[in-house]
Amino acid sequence: MKIKVAVGYARRSSKSNPKSSIPNQILMIEEYCKKNNICLKEIYIDDCKSGRRIKGRDQYLLLKEHIKAEEEINMVVVAFADRLGREAFEFIRTVEEIRKSRLELICIYEGISSESVSPMQLVMLAIQAEFENNQRMQRVQNSKEQLLRQGIYSVGGTPPFGYQLTKERRLMPIEEEAEVVKWVFEKYSKGLFVSEILFELKSWSKIKNWTRSNIEKILLSKTYTGFIFKKIDGKKGLYEQLSFTPHPPIITNELFDDCVKLMVGKQSRSFKINFYFLSCGLLRCSACKASVKPYMNKYYHCPNCSWKIIRTFIEDRILEFLLEEEGGQADKHFENNKHIISNKNKLEVLFASGKLNSDEFDEAYLHLQQDDTNNKIKMRYTPLIKNKNLEHLKQVLMNDKVSFILNDSGSIEYYKERT
Known part of the structure; x- marks a missing residue:
């Protein structure tokens, strides 16, 4: 009888209970292989690495490369299923890669083999691992809040100076x-x-x-x-x-x-710095569209239409306008994110029910990743305003070729035809 060859994988996060410690996982994998006459070639170990992200899990990535390249390997052995990953998507993709390589996945604690369970069961296992991780994180957060209420400094980091x-x-x-x-x-x-x-x-x-x-x-x-x-x-x-x-x-x-x-x-006076934030064409006259100029260190005025406005008033209004504009982007991001999560859940169900094969699943998942990338918020102006770095903000607005108009109703608008 041909002896099967296996590689193992062990991982723990920065905080773990003794049951899921690295030595205990190694012991479980070694004992399983010995008991079942399996040749254990290597155990890949990621210590103090979160299962929620692939980034930083170097040994996990090496494992994936190894099982693709080595023809003599027959199986991958883990002590606990959630050691491969706590995110359902990553777990499903890893299992599918193992299946494509014609390898068997053994999860010792759960007592399951990828050859003896259906895709639906594996998906349910992945979803359960992700759910349990979210529950664990919530329990940790609740514990921290309880300690804080009792005056115990559990927020992490160094205490305030003094x-x-x-x-x-x-x-x-x-x-x-x-x-x-x-x-x-x-x-x-x-x-x-x-x-x-x-x-x-x-x-x-x-x-x-x-x-x-x-x-x-x-x-x-x-x-x-x-x-x-x-x-x-x-x-x-x-x-x-x-x-x-x-x-x-x-x-x-x-x-x-x-x-x-x-x-x-x-x-309220913090923006009264020793330069004119809205000079150089950033503010336009709503009537003649000419660039508004500084006047007597207190005002902006239109040299053609002879009106003037208090500089702090208009500067504060435009800063508020920029904050509201980017705040609206944040709201849109939240709605788009809910849509992406909904599509993710639908994709898992379709895969589990056999309506999508692995290639279709991978293609749909890549589209979701692209949607998520496109949905990232790019806050260009808000950080500069909150840090009161108006010199830099002015330069960014000029590079973006942005200028403003105070219309007749008193609201701020973008002026898009700046030359």
């Missing part, structure tokens, strides 16, 4: 850093600009290499008031409270609120 984590992962102030945090808030509440605070801080604090972004990050963190908060839009004073068990505060709620009010007030 705090350290105890063994129980609770926030505890670092006295020297906490004094700096308090000083920054007090100075800002007295009307100092961030640039002035930075200049003073560099002169006496050597704790870190201070930058403007360091100070802004401190000023935008409400966690210093004694509870863990998530920033929704710090410069508008919008926060979500995550913890309801307090930790030692560094500043009072009153001091933080005072600073937020100042920050929101300055936000």
Whole structure:
């Protein structure tokens, strides 16, 4: 009797239970092959790799190449079916590649072989693996939220400057850093600009290499008031409270609120920088279509029609217009994405019921991938506006040959015939 030759595959994500550890998977594969008189040629191992993505799973890709090239291999053995992939699409494609190569897939824990189950059963197994992964991710997220509500810092990463984590992962102030945090808030509440605070801080604090972004990050963190908060839009004073068990505060709620009010007030003037954002033909007169010019450092005006408009008013309106335009693209992306997911589900059902063969399945899947690529959002202007990088935004708009008109009803429109 000819001895069968197999290759194995083992994978674990960054967090796994002992049952699905790499040593346990290897042991299961080796014992199965020994018991069934199978020659195990090699085991490919991806450690700390997510099953939701192929990218980064180098050994998995080598396995796929190996089974295509090696004629002597008869089967692929895995300890658990979901080790091949937690996404149903990827699992189905891998199984189909194994079938095309006339190989047998063995899933030890589930006790199944690709030669003894139908395509429908394999598809159901793939869908079950994807569903269980989504459930697991939701349980992890729920656990993190529960810990956060208890004041345990489970969001990952380093804690805010001024705090350290105890063994129980609770926030505890670092006295020297906490004094700096308090000083920054007090100075800002007295009307100092961030640039002035930075200049003073560099002169006496050597704790870190201070930058403007360091100070802004401190000023935008409400966690210093004694509870863990998530920033929704710090410069508008919008926060979500995550913890309801307090930790030692560094500043009072009153001091933080005072600073937020100042920050929101300055936000309305943040675009008053020392250059004319809408010069060089970016703003047109609605009547004569001429380029609107800067006037007296406060206005834009049309030299032909002799009208003028406050520069901050029109600049803010156009920035809001650009944000709304790209926000509309995001809504369209969401609707298109729902359509793609629906088609994906239909494709799986057709394949499982035998109405599509493997070639038809591959072709349809490639079309779905192309649709998904075309559906990606390209946010060109929004990041620049939110970061207040108007010099760069102006250059991008000029490169795009975009200009604007304030029409008679007071709304902004694109002017498309710029020369």
